[in-house]
Amino acid sequence: MTSSPQQAVSADFVVIGAGIAGASVAAELAKSAHVILLEMESQPGYHTTGRSAAMFAPSYGPGPIRALTRASNGFFLTPPPNFAAHDLLSPRDTLMIARHDQMNELDATLNQIADETPVKRLGQSALRQHQPLLREGYASAGFLDMAASEIDVHALHHGYLRMFRATGGVLVTKSEVLSLSKRHHDWQVQTASHIYSAARIVNAAGAWADSIASLAGVMPIGLVPQRRTALIVASPSGINPQDLPLTVDITEKFYLKPDAGQLLISPADETPSAPCDAQPDELDIALCVDRITTAFDLDIRRIHNKWAGLRSFVPDKSPVVGYARASSSRANTPHDDGFFWLAGQGGYGIQTAPALARYAAALVQEQSPPADILDQGLDPHTIGPERLADAADRQSP
Ligand SMILES: Cc1cc2nc3c(=O)[nH]c(=O)nc-3n(C[C@H](O)[C@H](O)[C@H](O)COP(=O)(O)OP(=O)(O)OC[C@H]3O[C@@H](n4cnc5c(N)ncnc54)[C@H](O)[C@@H]3O)c2cc1C
Numbered sequence: 001m002t003s004s005p006q007q008a009v010s011a012d013f014v015v016i017g018a019g020i021a022g023a024s025v026a027a028e029l030a031k032s033a034h035v036i037l038l039e040m041e042s043q044p045g046y047h048t049t050g051r052s053a054a055m056f057a058p059s060y061g062p063g064p065i066r067a068l069t070r071a072s073n074g075f076f077l078t079p080p081p082n083f084a085a086h087d088l089l090s091p092r093d094t095l096m097i098a099r100h101d102q103m104n105e106l107d108a109t110l111n112q113i114a115d116e117t118p119v120k121r122l123g124q125s126a127l128r129q130h131q132p133l134l135r136e137g138y139a140s141a142g143f144l145d146m147a148a149s150e151i152d153v154h155a156l157h158h159g160y161l162r163m164f165r166a167t168g169g170v171l172v173t174k175s176e177v178l179s180l181s182k183r184h185h186d187w188q189v190q191t192a193s194h195i196y197s198a199a200r201i202v203n204a205a206g207a208w209a210d211s212i213a214s215l216a217g218v219m220p221i222g223l224v225p226q227r228r229t230a231l232i233v234a235s236p237s238g239i240n241p242q243d244l245p246l247t248v249d250i251t252e253k254f255y256l257k258p259d260a261g262q263l264l265i266s267p268a269d270e271t272p273s274a275p276c277d278a279q280p281d282e283l284d285i286a287l288c289v290d291r292i293t294t295a296f297d298l299d300i301r302r303i304h305n306k307w308a309g310l311r312s313f314v315p316d317k318s319p320v321v322g323y324a325r326a327s328s329s330r331a332n333t334p335h336d337d338g339f340f341w342l343a344g345q346g347g348y349g350i351q352t353a354p355a356l357a358r359y360a361a362a363l364v365q366e367q368s369p370p371a372d373i374l375d376q377g378l379d380p381h382t383i384g385p386e387r388l389a390d391a392a393d394r395q396s397p
Helices: 020-029 063-077 100-113 124-130 153-166 206-216 282-295 353-364 386-395
Strands: 008-010 013-016 035-038 089-091 094-098 119-123 141-145 149-151 170-172 179-183 186-190 195-198 200-203 224-233 246-249 255-259 262-266 305-313 320-323 339-343
Touching: 013 020, 013 186, 013 195, 020 035, 020 153, 020 200, 020 339, 020 353, 035 195, 063 353, 094 100, 094 124, 100 119, 100 141, 119 124, 124 141, 153 170, 153 353, 179 206, 186 200, 200 206, 200 353, 206 305, 206 339, 224 282, 262 282, 320 353, 339 353
Parallel strands: 008 195, 013 035, 013 200, 035 170, 094 246, 200 339
Antiparallel strands: 089 149, 094 141, 119 141, 179 186, 186 195, 224 262, 224 305, 246 255, 255 262, 320 339
């Protein structure tokens, strides 16, 4: 018996992965094009997007991230009409704390960010006024980031998915991309039940972005998914957790923040992992309790909830956004044509999503990057995939 060839479903763009990266860029692209968004899970936020600490902290991350975060602020404050039922941000100060032996790290961070973000340096007693759970004598100094907020991640993500569908975008869940090939000028994107065809594909597959590149025969970017653990514990009686700032060790070895009347704590672990449904590890849980109770006056008797998620990075910790390009030592292969990276958002993919989505949508459509994003000091080379090929070229003999 011969089966007739499967009919491909065509679109201008196929976006792979419906986490915050894929949902937001798909929504931007669907304003002027036919877009199909493929997600392997039944719930689009199942992986990293649904597991974040939900912070918008303009002082956090390397320079390109801070520029993209500033450029996202306007969208968070004034999203499009009917995007969300309530505000996307609620104020939540961020307090960075340093022990006596961490003063150099504190000064270096302050030097980097002081001109960009309203921060206030604090001494020991002021730190404890802002964070009453801090153990006496633990931290010597720190600073308060007063531009920080908490993000309603579900509202942001689902706002983008609604915006996407409202402009004719098609989200297909339970559709894992199994193979990618080129037919004439178009990519053929194969799932278990369908073939989708488009001249351009956007790889927004989070921790799986390098696996998608391998399926397509495109050179991977060396993405390393890193597991991070979060625990929910009770807040001590007599303290209203809602009033507490996010409190972070200056070298990012732990953090604590309020979470729906309880406390979210993390050892800020960065354990390399294969792409997977990440689960917390008992050692990281023990490490977390130890680091948190060393810094804070907390008696942790019970873990009320726990999870882990993968934050995926390339070595410079900046995202990778742009069409795949061969390194100068490698001939451009036809596979590279029309394969667009939107990956490596690491620990900052929620707070940077609005600017990254607009920036990526412009580049996918071969338009100039939005001027307001460049005006925040973003140098396109610092997030382009070609910087990785250039670095690889420099290292090869
Ligand atoms: C504990 C923790 C705390 C964090 N805190 C913050 C924070 O406070 N602020 C902040 O901005 N960021 C934070 N982050 C980082 C942020 O969550 C990520 O940067 C962001 O969610 C990445 O989004 P994504 O869409 O790239 O990835 P994902 O949400 O993982 O989405 C990728 C999607 O691709 C799909 N996919 C993969 N392979 C395929 C395939 N073959 N076919 C179809 N679909 C596929 C997956 O199912 C997945 O849904 C945190 C992360 C963690 C883990």
